[in-house]
Amino acid sequence: SAEEANGNGSAPTPEDRRLLELSQRYAEEADKRRREDGLAQFERLQESGSARLRALAQDPWADHAALNARRAVPDGATHKFVILGAGYGGLLFAVRLLAAGVARGPDDILLVDAAGGFGGTWYWNRYPGLRCDIESYSYMPLLEETGYMPASKYATGAELRAHADRIAARWRLQDRALFRANATAARWDDAAQRWTVDVTEGRGPEGQSRALKLHARYLLLAPGIITSPHVPRIPGLASFAGPLFHTARWDYAVTGGSETAAVLPGLEGKRVGVLGTGATTIQVVPRLASSAKELYVFQRTPSAVSWRGHRATDPEEWRTKIASKPGWQRERMLNLDLFLTNAAKEGQENMVADGWTEMPAYSAIIGSPSHGIIEPTPDKIAAHVARLYKLDLAHTEAVRARTESIVQNPETAAKLKAWYPTWCKRPCFSDEYLQAFNLPNVHLVDTDGRGVEAATERGLVVAGQEYPLDVLVLSTGYVTPRIGDGSPAARTGIGIHGRHGTSLDDKWQRQGASTLHGVCSHGFPNLFFAPMGQSSQAANNILTLEVASEHVVHCIRVAEARAGAGAVVEVTSAAEEAWALEIAKHAAWFAGVAGCTPGYITSEGEGWTQPTDQREMMKQARGANLSGGMESYIKVLQEYWAEGSLKGMDVTPAT
Ligand code: FAD
Ligand code: NDP
Incomplete structure (x- = not known):
């Protein structure tokens, strides 16, 4: 309840009401996505039953002649x-x-x-x-x-x-x-x-x-x-007739261009689909958007995308400020960690000063030295989680507001908003991703949490509609590090x-x-x-x-x-x-x-x-x-x- 949301039983404030609304929305969105098959919905590329998909795991980069000569x-x-x-x-x-x-x-x-x-x-x-x-x-x-x-x-x-x-x-x-x-x-x-x-x-x-x-x-x-890259077991995936590859083994023979090129000439005039919207897609989409005739981004869950502020290193700043003394790098790593673990004190210097340092609730998954042990009783756990949601509120609201302010089409903007706490997925940062959805050739295909249901020779199918594609990029991630209960x-x-x-x-x-x-x-x-x-x-x-x-x-x-x-x-x-x-x-x-x-x-x-x-x-x-x-x-x-x-x-x- 709203009273519980404030953790002290007093009359709910507007913030308490918002937190309650949010936690209900988060729960609905999570429920929508829970599946009986859990991890079994994916297959490791390397072990796929399909020879075509298995081949996608091969190393495209090795210089075999040079390595054989060693x-x-x-x-x-x-x-x-x-x-x-x-x-x-x-x-x-x-x-x-x-x-x-x-x-x-x-x-x-x-x-x-x-x-x-x-x-x-x-x-x-x-x-x-x-x-x-x-x-x-x-x-x-x-x-x-x-x-x-x-x-x-x-x-x-x-x-x-x-x-x-x-x-x-x-x-x-x-x-x-x-x-x-x-x-x-x-x-x-x-x-x-x-x-x-x-x-x-x-x-x-x-x-x-x-x-x-x-x-x-x-x-x-x-x-x-x-x-280890994996793909969802989408019926018909291997039957897609056009070129298909996983982002962990990018196929430049198909796309042309290079890792740093702004344009991929091989995609000129092509309808390109990218499946998945995790941290990889956030980086890939701007390059695909500037290269493909039409780009379809197939989304199950949107990523939360904050500002990036990328810039070239200033050698003067590097010499005098960043790398100015022995031990600077560990100090800087720990300084970043202070902000992420919600342990930065008032007036603490923020060395890294980027979007990561604005999300103290990320401490939900990495811990915080500012709190003691949480006793494992239902009330103590509930109060702890309520505190984390509260700590997260300003940041998640700001990310959603940013989405709304960048994406011009309100319907698309609504679909790109992330409805889960900051710690649930790797936070993303880009000054180009959301902006790409303002381009006329970029289309968001939102699956409302259900995922792509099938693939055909021609393309992908969502809610019974087939989206014809010439090239399909699988940006579907990796085997979880928690595989085997985290066994090394x-x-x-x-x-x-x-x-x-x-x-x-x-x-x-x-x-x-x-x-x-x-x-x-x-x-x-x-x-x-x-x-x-x-x-x-x-x-x-x-x-x-x-x-x-x-x-x-x-x-x-x-x-x-x-x-x-x-x-x-x-x-x-x-x-x-x-x-x-x-x-x-x-x-x-x-x-x-x-x-x-x-x-x-x-x-x-x-x-x-x-x-x-x-x-x-x-x-x-x-x-x-x-x-x-x-x-x-x-x-x-x-x-x-x-x-x-x-x-x-x-x-x-x-x-
Ligand atoms: P890896 O870099 O994954 O190297 C492990 C190596 O072990 C692999 O080359 C693999 O081939 C080899 N290997 C495993 N099993 C076997 C086997 N049985 N036989 C032979 N070889 C084997 N983390 C961050 O903190 N910041 C980032 O910006 C960041 N960006 C990332 C971007 C991408 C696209 C990905 C996929 C991950 C990113 N990560 C990032 C996480 C990243 O994996 C780690 O930061 C870091 O690179 C891990 O280093 P590692 O050496 O432990 O593992
Ligand atoms: P992710 O696991 O984050 O993303 C995979 C995507 O595929 C998700 O959006 C997932 O949806 C989607 N997906 C899976 N099955 C289906 C389906 N059936 N239909 C539609 N969509 C589906 O992998 P990434 O490669 O993006 O990132 C993995 C990790 O690597 C990151 O979390 C990060 O730690 C690291 N990384 C860091 C980068 C950096 O910026 N330096 C860049 C790239 C990766 P859903 O979201 O619903 O699960």
């Missing part, structure tokens, strides 16, 4: 560190291992990636208009160490990819990567005290792929969070087996997330991973990856200092249970997600259903993060480092 990685060799994933996460692991001296040189490290080069996300994604959404000064890793000044506030995909190559070159890792290599399984060998990773190395269309085994003293997983093995898409053949996925299924600090699990010695749960996730993924890689390298360094090179380090069952219980106490903070429209953040609604069974409830709660956000995670880790004894870890010398 010295082959020998089958059966032992490496001190194998890192799965050569994106920014894998590179950060490698750089920290080198900096700490636990890797004596690049030869101690082998990075393995299905891609044909470094960069991960920024290798695969090359769609026109791609840029990072967190400002590059905070997002691009190791700017201080590489001395690199980003060209602009939000770097292009090409610049982000080049930066991955720059990092690899600076730390002499170029030859320490096995590319086009799909890891298919990993198994701990207790007798040999090492990991064996099965890998299939592709050699290009003309080459014969090669199966090899890599052995590793330590296995580090950096497989990313949104890496599920994110790699491979089986990982520890002591006594225990499967990591099975462990997660059985007991839920089980780690110390989100980075290692009992029964899986010398295995470390980039965290998803039981840690903290910043909006800036690089902050999470930096902090986690520092922690992992600390653990290995201390273990080796105590027990020698190749020491076996394993979290105890007692320590991980204690950490899981601590995490479960924080779970109620994240209850605001229960009211979200389905999407990848909520595993299409599956991840946030309220289990009735006590055991399932506990399993879900253990998968949460620290409600105090990144600041509290860093504090926990710093105390752990200062204590110095690797508490909760068993360390034994290598035999």
Whole structure:
């Protein structure tokens, strides 16, 4: 009720009434989109039953001739560190291992990636208009160490990819990567005290792929969070007669142009459809709009789009203000995080000063150091969620008002308004997307939450109407990072087996997330991973990856200092249970997600259903993060480092 909405039982104010209206609208919109099939409504491109769709997952970018000419990685060799994933996460692991001296040189490290080069996300994604959404000064890793000044506030995909190559070159890792290599399984060998990773190395269309085994003293997983493209199982999708591709593998043979070109000449005179309206589409639409004869944007749920304010870097500002002192980049990342976690004090300097810093209610999914633990009682949770809605009100209203003020056709504007709290989907920022709907060749096809119902040879079908298309762009996102209840093995898409053949996925299924600090699990010695749960996730993924890689390298360094090179380090069952219980106490903070429209953040609604069974409830709660956000995670880790004894870890010398 309106009385409840204000949380104090007094007479409702206009704001209380608006909040009530909004929460009712949000609930209606979420209900409209809930589906029985949840995650099963999608299929991983790579595993599609259709050969045509499966082929869309292939790597369009690899330079096979150059890669085939590289010295082959020998089958059966032992490496001190194998890192799965050569994106920014894998590179950060490698750089920290080198900096700490636990890797004596690049030869101690082998990075393995299905891609044909470094960069991960920024290798695969090359769609026109791609840029990072967190400002590059905070997002691009190791700017201080590489001395690199980003060209602009939000770097292009090409610049982000080049930066991955720059990092690899600076730390002499170029030859320490096995590319086009799909890891298919990993198994701990207790007798040999090492990991064996099965890998299939592709050699290009003309080459014969090669199966090899890599052995590793330590296995580090950096497989990313949104890496594996998926598509909805829309009947008839593969029968579409025209060219069709996923944004994660843009087909420039069809569109012409380039990542940075304003116009894609191959689309001239064409009717182009783009399916999906997430963060990718927001960046792609302006480029398609200026190139296609007609552009149809198929929408199930609109994104909330705030202002961007993109600009070139001013070298003077860079030198004197942004990069003016050692440690500036971490300070800037944490400053951004303060605003996002609703922890900025009155008068706090706002270094980044962009749209991200105007949404303190984003703290609903990343936590906040300004609040204590939320007790998991229905009234405490309701009051907490009501506070979050209130905190979010000004921002969501401003985003809807912005939509109305930009989009000239009132009907289109109404359909482009987002009716869910800020934290339910990745917030978007653009000074071009909404404006594109004022162009005569751009058409919004809103499906009122139902999604596209079918595809034919000619186009897509919505509400019984067929929209004829020449080209179809699938901007339908990725397998959720919460796949397999957030198991690190599920994110790699491979089986990982520890002591006594225990499967990591099975462990997660059985007991839920089980780690110390989100980075290692009992029964899986010398295995470390980039965290998803039981840690903290910043909006800036690089902050999470930096902090986690520092922690992992600390653990290995201390273990080796105590027990020698190749020491076996394993979290105890007692320590991980204690950490899981601590995490479960924080779970109620994240209850605001229960009211979200389905999407990848909520595993299409599956991840946030309220289990009735006590055991399932506990399993879900253990998968949460620290409600105090990144600041509290860093504090926990710093105390752990200062204590110095690797508490909760068993360390034994290598035999
Ligand atoms: P990734 O970059 O995803 O790299 C993981 C690598 O692991 C991949 O190359 C993959 O091929 C490899 N891999 C995984 N499993 C296997 C296997 N079994 N065998 C072999 N190789 C494997 N985050 C932000 O904070 N800000 C942004 O602006 C931002 N923009 C994004 C834009 C797009 C289009 C996407 C998709 C994501 C974006 N993200 C953003 C999230 C982004 O993924 C992270 O910021 C970051 O790049 C993750 O780095 P990573 O190295 O952990 O993972
Ligand atoms: P998303 O998962 O965000 O978007 C997929 C889109 O496909 C959604 O709009 C979804 O609708 C829609 N969809 C799915 N099934 C159907 C259907 N049957 N009919 C119609 N529409 C359908 O993927 P993105 O690639 O856009 O983004 C993934 C993440 O990657 C982002 O959240 C962000 O974290 C990151 N990213 C960041 C960028 C940046 O700015 N740097 C750019 C791109 C991505 P619905 O919304 O209803 O689920």
